[in-house]
Amino acid sequence: MKLADHGPQSRAEFLERLKHIGAERYHDRHPFHKRLHGGECSPDEVRAWVVNRWYYQSRIPMKDAAFMSRVEDPQLRRVWRSRIEDHDGGTDEGGGIRRWLALAEAVGLDPAYVASGAGVMPATRFAVDAYVRFVRDMPLLDAVAASLTEMFAPKIHAERIEGLLKHYDFADDSSLSYFRNRLNEASKDVEFGLNYVLDRADTLEKQDAAAAALTFKTDVLWAQLDALWHGYVEGAIAPGAWRPGEGLAIRSPELAEVP
Numbered sequence: 426m427k428l429a430d431h432g433p434q435s436r437a438e439f440l441e442r443l444k445h446i447g448a449e450r451y452h453d454r455h456p457f458h459k460r461l462h463g464g465e466c467s468p469d470e471v472r473a474w475v476v477n478r479w480y481y482q483s484r485i486p487m488k489d490a491a492f493m494s495r496v497e498d499p500q501l502r503r504v505w506r507s508r509i510e511d512h513d514g515g516t517d518e519g520g521g522i523r524r525w526l527a528l529a530e531a532v533g534l535d536p537a538y539v540a541s542g543a544g545v546m547p548a549t550r551f552a553v554d555a556y557v558r559f560v561r562d563m564p565l566l567d568a569v570a571a572s573l574t575e576m577f578a579p580k581i582h583a584e585r586i587e588g589l590l591k592h593y594d595f596a597d598d599s600s601l602s603y604f605r606n607r608l609n610e611a612s613k614d615v616e617f618g619l620n621y622v623l624d625r626a627d628t629l630e631k632q633d634a635a636a637a638a639l640t641f642k643t644d645v646l647w648a649q650l651d652a653l654w655h656g657y658v659e660g661a662i663a664p665g666a667w668r669p670g671e672g673l674a675i676r677s678p679e680l681a682e683v684p
């Protein structure tokens with residue numbers, strides 16, 4: 426027997442449902458972030474986070490390019506391409522990924538080593554690659570919905586700026602510029618992405634798919650922190666992953682000891 430057809434949730438109910446996913450599952454609740462923002466991470470735990478999170482940063486503009494390659498509507502491409510510009514920037518000045526490497530340098534790592542991706546943990550790679558594939562292969566609505574974890578990012582970026590400035594000597598305006606820039610960039614992306622999803626998820630089936638996409642993305646973020654905890658707090662570093670002492674900046678050895 427066919428189940429009774431249910432209509433879509435109202436816009437307000439659906440928005441609440443998406444926010445609830447963030448409240449329950451976003452990675453601001455992960456113990457690694459509490460440790461990082463509370464000043465309890467050792468210098469090497471901070472470096473491990475910077476090395477691994479680099480992989481996420483480096484793949485974000487690639488996933489946005491994968492998204493755009495599938496978009497037939499020029500207006501949607503015009504809006505979306507600013508995401509790539511935010512991360513890659515211009516040929517001379519660079520953008521977010523270069524600002525991430527400034528953070529890498531500030532914590533005593535050689536930016537060239539970080540950018541090579543050599544020390545990234547296998548679990549980080551699997552999680553991030555799964556996100557890029559999801560965006561490449563799934564319906565556009567699901568792909569946009571997956572980016573909506575950014576709704577919850579400004580809060581964690583503000584907490585991070587405050588926590589790092591308070592607890593770690595390496596933190597200053599220049600090393601944290603990545604996060605300051607994201608505060609503005611993310612709000613413009615979210616405004617567009619959220620309206621796109623609320624407008625187009627006009628059946629319960631599409632709303633379910635969008636909610637599942639957002640849930641999947643919270644898993645992508647959470648899994649990366651689980652791996653960091655296992656590798657660097659519990660000390661079970663995966664074969665081939667960064668080990669303390671590797672990839673340090675040669676030209677500023679005094680930074681090797683910064684907290």
Ligand SMILES: O=C(O)c1cc(C(=O)O)c2c(n1)C(=O)C(=O)c1cc(C(=O)O)[nH]c1-2
Binds near residue numbers: 576646
């Ligand atoms: O520091 C964070 O917690 C965090 C989370 C997320 C996110 O929620 O996916 C992003 C970012 N930062 C970020 O900086 C960023 O550029 C970004 C792009 C995207 C995306 O899915 O397109 N998420 C995020």
